[in-house]
Amino acid sequence: MKSFKRSQQLRRRLAARKRSAIAIRGVEALESRTMLAVTLTWDANAAVTPNPSNGNGVWQTSASWWNGSSNASWVDGSDATLGVTGTSGSYSVQLTGNARAGTLQFSGASDTKSPAHPH
Numbered sequence: 001m002k003s004f005k006r007s008q009q010l011r012r013r014l015a016a017r018k019r020s021a022i023a024i025r026g027v028e029a030l031e032s033r034t035m036l037a038v039t040l041t042w043d044a045n046a047a048v049t050p051n052p053s054n055g056n057g058v059w060q061t062s063a064s065w066w067n068g069s070s071n072a073s074w075v076d077g078s079d080a081t082l083g084v085t086g087t088s089g090s091y092s093v094q095l096t097g098n099a100r101a102g103t104l105q106f107s108g109a110s111d112t113k114s115p116a117h118p119h
Contacts, residue, residue: 040065040072041081042093047071054084056092059099076100083107 043066044055052066063071065078080101082093 038067038075039079039081040067040074041084042066043071044091044093052084054089054091057094059093059095060097074099077102079103079105081105081107 041052042054042057043052043064044057045051045053046061046063051071057064060074062073065072065074065080077100080103082104083106
């Protein structure tokens with residue numbers, strides 16, 4: 001009977017340790033996502049100055065995002081800013097696939113935002 005109780009206690013301890021390890025891994029995964037997220041600003045002209053700049057383009061195009069110091073490609077989970085103050089006009093940024101943003105901010109005093117509807 002003692003060995004049965006001991007094996008039950010051992011199984012409970014192992015199960016508790018396993019749950020703790022899973023919880024720790026989950027927290028580590030969330031922390032790594034947070035550390036990787038940056039704010040990227042739409043930059044239609046890519047590496048041409050001024051950076052960033054308004055204009056038409058495709059979200060997933062390489063080097064179409066300004067990270068504050070250089071052009072970069074979109075990184076899922078980043079915070080996105082669309083629109084640069086001081087440049088008015090009507091612009092279209094298309095998605096060619098799925099993109100995930102932490103936040104989406106529209107900038108500029110007279111910007112109008114309207115989603116595109118596929119026909």
